[in-house]
Amino acid sequence: MENSINTKPRRIAICGKGGVGKTSLSTMMVKIFAEMQNLKILAVDADPAVGLAMALGMKVEKTVDDIRNKLISQVKAGNSYDKSEVLDLLDYELFDALAESSNVALLAIGRPETEGCYCRVNDLLKDIIESLSHGFDIVLIDGEAGVEQINRRVLSSVDDLILISDTSLKGIQVVSTIQHVARDNNAVTAGSIGLVLNRVRSEDEVQTILNSISMNLLGWIPEDEIIHTYDFQGIPLTKMPEDTPSLAVVRSIVAAMNV
Numbered sequence: 471m472e473n474s475i476n477t478k479p480r481r482i483a484i485c486g487k488g489g490v491g492k493t494s495l496s497t498m499m500v501k502i503f504a505e506m507q508n509l510k511i512l513a514v515d516a517d518p519a520v521g522l523a524m525a526l527g528m529k530v531e532k533t534v535d536d537i538r539n540k541l542i543s544q545v546k547a548g549n550s551y552d553k554s555e556v557l558d559l560l561d562y563e564l565f566d567a568l569a570e571s572s573n574v575a576l577l578a579i580g581r582p583e584t585e586g587c588y589c590r591v592n593d594l595l596k597d598i599i600e601s602l603s604h605g606f607d608i609v610l611i612d613g614e615a616g617v618e619q620i621n622r623r624v625l626s627s628v629d630d631l632i633l634i635s636d637t638s639l640k641g642i643q644v645v646s647t648i649q650h651v652a653r654d655n656n657a658v659t660a661g662s663i664g665l666v667l668n669r670v671r672s673e674d675e676v677q678t679i680l681n682s683i684s685m686n687l688l689g690w691i692p693e694d695e696i697i698h699t700y701d702f703q704g705i706p707l708t709k710m711p712e713d714t715p716s717l718a719v720v721r722s723i724v725a726a727m728n729v
C-alpha cells in the first residue's frame with residue numbers, strides 16, 4: 471500500500487451498547503468505502519473482543535495492547551531507551567501490526583490498559599496512531615461502548631460519530647447518553663452525530679423511538695437474515711450479496727456523508 475499524502479482523514483466512530491450491531495455496520499461501511507478505489511481506509515477495531523477482523527475476513531497478528539505490553543516489559547527488564555528510540559520502536563511495531571488487504575488496513579487496539587497506569591505509553595501510542603491515520607483518507611473506528619474511550623485510547627477527536635442501537639429502550643438510553651457526553655466534551659470535531667437503528671421490525675418502531683428522543687436519524691437497518699446467518703457461520707460479512715437489504719441502507723448512509 472502506498473503512502474498517501476492526504477493529511478486530513480475523515481475520522482468516523484461507530485459507538486453503541488454491546489451487541490447492537492457496531493461491528494456489522496462498521497464492516498458494511500468499510501466494504502462500501504473500499505469499493506471507492508481511490509480511497510485508503512484504516513479500520514480500527516477498538517473493541518477488546520476483536521470481532522471486526524473476522525467480519526472483514528482479515529487476520530490480526532498483533533494488537534496495540536501487545537505492543538504496549540512488550541514495551542512495558544522491556545522497560546521493567548531494565549532496558550533504558552531515550553524518547554526517540556521508543557518512538558521509532560513503537561512506530562515500527564505499529565506498522566507491523568497493520569493487517570492489509572487491497573486498500574483497507576486494519577489495526578486492532580486489543581484490551582484496555584492492564585493494571586497500573588502506563589499513561590505515558592498510552593499517550594505515545596495514541597500520538598502514533600494519530601500520525602499513522604494521516605496516511606489514510608478514511609479512519610473508521612468500531613468502538614467499544616462510548617466515544618470517550620476512543621478519545622482516550624485511539625484518537626483525540628472524530629469527525630462523524632455514528633451511534634447505533636437496536637430498538638430496545640436500554641440501547642436507546644445508551645446512545646442518548648453517549649450523545650450527551652460527546653457534546654459536553656467536544657469529542658466530535660465537525661459536530662456531526664447521527665443515529666442508526668438496527669434490527670428494526672417495522673417502521674412504527676422507528677417513529678415511536680424518534681418521538682421519544684432528540685437525535686438525527688441517519689437510517690434504519692431491518693432485521694436481516696443474511697447478517698445473522700453469516701455471523702453464525704463465521705463467513706466474513708464483506709461477502710454478503712449485493713441485494714442484501716441492510717447493505718442498501720448503509721450505502722445510502724455512506725452516500726449522505728459526502729466523502
Ligand SMILES: Nc1ncnc2c1ncn2[C@@H]1O[C@H](COP(=O)(O)OP(=O)(O)OP(=O)(O)O)[C@@H](O)[C@H]1O
Binds near residue numbers: 489490693697702
Ligand atoms: N440487522 C441485523 N439483523 C440480524 N442480525 C443482526 C443484525 N445486526 C446485527 N445482528 C447480529 O447481532 C449480533 C451482534 O452484532 P454485532 O457483532 O455487529 O454487534 P456489536 O455491537 O459489534 O457487538 P459487540 O458489542 O459484542 O462487539 C451478531 O450476532 C449479528 O449477527
Ligand SMILES: [Mg+2]
Binds near residue numbers: 492494517522612
Ligand atoms: Mg463488535
